[in-house]
Amino acid sequence: MKGMVEESATVQTTGRTARCIARCRELAACTDVPGETTRTFLSPSMHRAHALLTEWMCAVGMTVWVDAAGNLRGLFGTADAPRLLIGSHLDTIANAGAFDGVLGVVLGVALVEEVAAASAALPFAIEVVGFSEEEGVRFAKPFLGSLALVGELDAATLARTDRNGVRVEAAIREFGLDPTELPAAVVSDSAFVYLEFHIEQGPVLESEARALGVVDAIAGQTRMTLDFIGQANHAGTTPMGHLRRDALAAAAQWVVEVERYANECDGLVATVGKVETGTGAGNVIAAEFIATLDVRHARDEARKVAVAHYLEYAETAGAARGVSLSATTQLDQPAVPMDATLTELLGEAKLRATGGPAHTMSSGAGHDAMIVARRLPSTMLFLRSPGGLSHHPDETVLPGDVEAALKTGVEFLRRLRDDSATLARLIANASARRKKERHA
Amino acid sequence: MKGMVEESATVQTTGRTARCIARCRELAACTDVPGETTRTFLSPSMHRAHALLTEWMCAVGMTVWVDAAGNLRGLFGTADAPRLLIGSHLDTIANAGAFDGVLGVVLGVALVEEVAAASAALPFAIEVVGFSEEEGVRFAKPFLGSLALVGELDAATLARTDRNGVRVEAAIREFGLDPTELPAAVVSDSAFVYLEFHIEQGPVLESEARALGVVDAIAGQTRMTLDFIGQANHAGTTPMGHLRRDALAAAAQWVVEVERYANECDGLVATVGKVETGTGAGNVIAAEFIATLDVRHARDEARKVAVAHYLEYAETAGAARGVSLSATTQLDQPAVPMDATLTELLGEAKLRATGGPAHTMSSGAGHDAMIVARRLPSTMLFLRSPGGLSHHPDETVLPGDVEAALKTGVEFLRRLRDDSATLARLIANASARRKKERHA
Secondary structure, three states, rough: OOOOOOOOHHHOHHHHHHHHHHHHHHOOOOOOOOOOOOOOOOOOOHHHHHHHHHHHHOOOOEEEEEEOOOEEEEEEEOOOEEEEEEEEEOOOOOOOOOOHHHHHHHHHHHHHHHHHHHHOOOOOOEEEEEEEEOOOOOOOOOOOHHHHHOOOOOHHHHEOOOOOOOEEEHHHHOOOOOOHHHHHOOOOOOOOOOEEEEOOOOOOOHHHHOOOOEEEOEOOOOOOEEEOOOOOOOOOOOOOOOOOOOOOHHHHHHHHHHHHHHOOOOEEEEEEEEEEOOOOOOEEEEEEEEEEEEEEEEHHHHHHHHHHHHHHHHHHHHHOOOOEEEEEEEEEEEEEOOOHHHHHHHHHHHHHOOOOOOOEEEEEOOOHHHHHOOOOEEEEEEOOOHHHOOOOOOOOOOOOHHHHHHHHHHHHHHHHOOOHHHHHHHHHHHHHHHHHHHHH | OOOOOOOHHHOOOOOOHHHHHHHHHHOOOOOOOOOOOOOOOOHHHHHHHHHHHHHHHHHHEEEEOOOOOOOOOEEEOOOOOEEEEEEEEEEOOOOOOOOOOOOOHHHHHHHHHHHHOOOOOOOEEEEEEEEEEOOOOOOOOOOOHHHOOOOOOOHHHHEEEEOOEEEEHHHHHHHHOHHHHHHHHOOOEEEEEEEEEEEOOOOOOHHHOOOOEEEEEEEEEEEEEEEEEEOEOOOOOOOOOOOOOHHHHHHHHHHHHHHHHHHHHOOOOEOOOOOOOOOOOOEEEOOOEEEEEEEEEEOOOOOOOHHHHHHHHHHHHHHHOOOOEEEEEEEOOOOOEHHHHHHHHHHHEEEEEOOOOOEEEEEEOOOHHHHHOOOOOEEEEEEEEEEEEOOOOOOOOHHHHHHHHHHHHHHHHHHHHHOHHHHHHHHHHHHHHHHHHHHH
């Protein structure tokens, strides 16, 4: 591959890298299900994860608390200082790996440790946030932790129930927290920036032999279900052509087009992931074909054009076979751009820290940064996922990549510290935004 | 449509047609499940169907018996005369229509009534057979009745069990028959021809505005399952192209080719009727796609070439995406040509009876004639299926078409009677075949 940069080889790992990885593994042992890593929102094992992180945070002199949404929060510096947030999530899917989410929190603590060990103090405080919920497992809705941080955990969400009929509010109480204190979970007005480290959860960095990627946007998503309705007929006695109304054949033509169009549209990913033919049988022409459609792009316009094309194509492929179409949209989520200033700063920090230029990429998956960006200028740094693997017990990270991320984080803080004009502008912007929000 | 022939309008229906249809409806009331027509192999309601047919057969002077396989058999004429068989099946699928199978038996009785009413005797006997089993519902294997008639009901089949664990042998005993007498169920050596009337169970005749079709072959069938194996990956974080191993996209390209190739290959029908993506999810690239394939053609060579092409194409579509393929064949059943002499004779009879030329077609579905043809020269006449509907309570026939079929049957018998050279040749051929079989 042209311009490939073998980055991991250039980075020497250190004791702090080994400690970060060991901490992730230690947190992975906090599980609701012995023998695997399953740690859902406000479950018993989350107490143990909090206890470990609290210990590490306190050891470096941070003030630690758990907000009413179950987010673990540690402050390094004074409460009234401008505050830089570093966070990610502590919950996992069922039978998860050890790094998805957790690594970003552990790296936040490690950065505080670096700062504490350094001679020069920072002109801002650092708050490390371990979000209580991002995966959406327990209440079939993701981002509960970061939604609380931005003050958007609404009544409808609090009224949701898990599979045991426990409401979010009750889960909060069972965990020992008070849902009436949720307003106090909203991030401090003094916060001015959010930074998140996360594993890529995809194969791109690895395929390009890169350790890190600076995220410039989180892709928007459309999720739909398309229902092709044809007519069941005998597979043997119904000749080919106009006497068939084959829902499956129509849908197959459409699936091919979903792939073909996405292949030719830069940055677009489009996937038909799950299909079914209902009560179909091998010797019966399919009367129905239900298919999911997942379309993502960092630019909403490109995504919308793609979705419109796909729907039109599905109609056409259906009409050619007397097959009708009904489509429902489950999700239409706009893209979330990361803050341009921060993304540039992070790229420069990455170059300075590792000697290699920053690779900028969009995130095809949602992250807490997507929610926090509603309130704070945000940026993300991806670490390569070996084998592209995530949401799997074998999910891992390369020590060299963790070291590179740490170095990039240290450099990012240093540049913020040293570039007082940029820092002042970011703080002023955040303050102006707060004022504007209050008047809105 | 060019050359369309509106046939039904040219045929005046008569009392005998109304009686045939009424008899089918009366038989449809013999059911194991009140409120619908469900009459499986050797079930209690089959006794009632036998009783009705026996009454009609005896009334016209036929000798009636039930063989050890549960086939109802009625002989008109002397036992030692050359014997022409007319038959179809008396069992049904669950919640069936009133004509599939039954109509062929009722028309056989009606033809005997015509012969009995006519002044001139025939130089051969007529045996009407109501096969006990064709649909394969009770023992998940079709054609048990006709297999007994040709002496191919083997030990493995007799050992099969239904969903209640009842073996075929026990079912025979429960019905009041003796399985040790199965050898006597084999058709008489004096039989020389088999004729079957059946509804088309497809839309072809209706689409061409034809009442009847002469069947020249029963299509061969291949039934397979194709398993496309790709790799599950995140639909959002895995870019299009070589990092995806999308089993569903590969399979979709293949499904499109299955249809395209069949559209261009005269007489071929190919259907992917049932598919599944296993544990797939909308936001995960499909790791697996399992699809059925059903391919039929009246010429085995054309079917084999098609199947080979489909497998090769599936491999290619998979290889382009890193998707592997495993295929298993469930059925590879050769085509069964109908007897050319009889088919021609039936076509001439049809022309004489209705004034319209015979439309020759192959049958995409299996029929008892396919089994009986192993032993006797056989031919079939299809009656148009309004709406292409069968295996459905709304399945029906047009009275004009039934009348046309009856007239064609009468004319067929008359031509056999009058064309003594052809009759003698058919009888001699059958006799020679018996001898050859005994020496084999």
